[in-house]
Amino acid sequence: MRADARKNYDQLLSVARTVVTEQGADASLRDVARRAGVGLGTLYRHFPTREALLEAMLRASFDELAAQASELETSPSPGDALVSWLRDCVATTHEYRGVVALMVAAMEDAESALHASCVTMRAAGTRLLTRAQAAGTARTDIDGTDLFALAGALAWLNDQPSLARRADHLFGVIASSILTGAGSGDAEGRTPPSGP
Incomplete structure (x- = not known):
């Protein structure tokens, strides 16, 4: 995995932990991507499903x-x-x-x-x-x-x-x-x- 892709992956996971802790397992994936500073497509490239x-x-x-x-x-x-x-x-x-x-x-x-x-x-x-x-x-x-x-x-x-x-x-x-x-x-x- 390229360094920028790894950075996005780690950032998405970190933000997702926070968002899911706050909002629960049905948290908005769009919100996760937005807070991580990446597009929704980047989230789905790393994690194709919830x-x-x-x-x-x-x-x-x-x-x-x-x-x-x-x-x-x-x-x-x-x-x-x-x-x-x-x-x-x-x-x-x-x-x-x-x-x-x-x-x-x-x-x-x-x-x-x-x-x-x-x-x-x-x-x-x-x-x-x-x-x-x-x-x-x-x-x-x-x-x-x-x-x-x-x-x-x-x-x-x-x-x-x-x-x-x-x-x-x-x-x-x-x-x-x-x-x-x-x-x-x-x-x-x-x-x-x-x-x-």
Whole structure:
């Protein structure tokens, strides 16, 4: 890639992260191009679809989650490792509002630009879940797809203004439901917020 093309690519990604964080996954691609100081055609040369742009943005985050899962596989507490990873997964997914629906759709569509990244992330979480199940600290009636769905649901809660303040409490409820026997310090239930 030529130096000017690489500069445009990096600039588009940087601006897209900001715009998608502000506006969500349905952010205007025209706005991304305008803020990056390039034409819409330049954006489409680098990222022919919205999914291709989102995949490029999310790949680094998903790779970090996969690397984190690998590190956590040596943790002395499989249950704590699983909950820690799940918390980070929810935070990463929530960072880009509206991406959950695209991720869920991408899991079923091998042609989607997001498919490989989502499969890699789900596999990372599955390994941690399987390890916690083998240690007897996680229930055995759920699998990696269930864990992926729970992470998406928890991220979605943060996107809902009337529910966002309950998201941390509900994360504790879900994490405690995944774990069996001795709970995890990270999963302890928190006092629910008052009000509706």
